[in-house]
Amino acid sequence: MSLALDKSSWKRVTFGDVVRNVNQTVKDADAAGIDRVIAMEHMDPGELKIERWGSAADGTTFTRRVQPGQTLFGKRRAYQRKVAFAEFDAICSGDVYTFEADESHLMGEFLPFLVQSDRFFDHALDTSAGSLSPRTNWRDLANFEFDLPPLDEQKRIADLLWAIERHKLALSGTISASRTSLAHATAARLASLTTRSKLGDIATTRSGPSFAASDVHETSIPGSVPVLGIPNTKPDGTIDLDGLGYVSGLPDSVGRIDDSSLILIRTNGNRQRIGNVYIPPEEAHGYAVSAFQFLMQVKNPADRKFLFRVLNEDGMQARMSEGASGTVGLGNLAVRWLNEQLIPWSADPNERQTIVDHLDKLEGVLDVLRSEMDATSVVRKSVLTEIFGGN
Secondary structure (H helix, E strand, C coil): CCCCCCHHHCEEEEHHHHEEEECCECCCCCCCCCCEEECHHHCCCCCCCCCCCEEHHHCCCCCEEECCCCEEEECECHHHCCEEECCCCEEECCCEEEEEECCCCCCCCCHHHHHHCHHHHHHHHHCCECCCCCECCHHHHHCCEEEECCHHHHHHHHHHHHHHHHHHHHHHHHHHHHHHHHHHHHHHHHHCCCEEEEHHHHEEEEECCCCCHHHEECCCCCCCEEEECHHHECCCCCECCCCCEEECCCCCCCCCCCCCEEEEECEECCHHHCCCEECCCHHHCCCEECCCEEEEEECCHHHHHHHHHHHHCHHHHHHHHHHCECCCCCEECCHHHHHHCEEEECCCHHHHHHHHHHHHHHHHHHHHHHHHHHHHHHHHHHHHHHHHCCC
């Protein structure tokens, strides 16, 4: 995508020439009529809109004031790329800068996209100091140089970028609603089944092998087996085959992924991740899984998708999270516990397939929406790169 920009009239400036780092403090939020608190955890990477916040009534040590129209930038761990556009009055963490544009040179609506650009983040990262929790400072950010368009062109660019942002937000809302519909439909269809069967009668489950770090290689060597680890099984339900470990010395008895396989997370510090279930892609056939995961082999491969729907249902996910052993640190699911779980079932394979087909149609709608979101993100990144430069 090309915007056919003529940059001959753009002026090279430094960030501090056209942006103020506002550090207005409020010691009594209630007296100032402010009831919202923004911490770093309320800012999502890549999202300009703030959709959650804390309550000032609960008490806070924060004193930095946020006003509508300001651009917020998380100065701690800048690699997280936390930038937001303020739409309400609030108090924010001292780890958040509150930027205001000098409107005689720079439009406030243009500023958040400048701060989101790759070049600005690269500069912020290069000037961050500290090992455990690196922070960048205003003095270094103020020295960031960039080419600034005239105000009329800033408006044209900002209008385009905000249109993309609104479309992205609308898509996000539709995706969220579609996920909820799929979850409700899954629960309702499975609840309609009157038969229950033990999971151990439907599938065989075992954890992945343990191995020494010295047996793991970054590339394939003779006799090694590709192993999917926790980083390959993403929180969004997808499997990423990049960054595999290749393990040598595994016995032939180690389970391998095939068309009957499901992968479950067995061990994790985050209880919500325990029991997360995945259908591995065909490209992963022949791979093994790590000791932090289960390889589940469905006795009848035709039932794999049905069992995936059963295990991925919200109620079942909650049961697995709660069923993990351990109260602090890592939680673990036990094979014996899993095998004893009673799950919705039907003796009629046609009934099981009908449920799968119905839920797959709803999932198909989600896939279309996700693809549109991905395409929108690509367009947005392309526009930002053309305007500000970067990768």
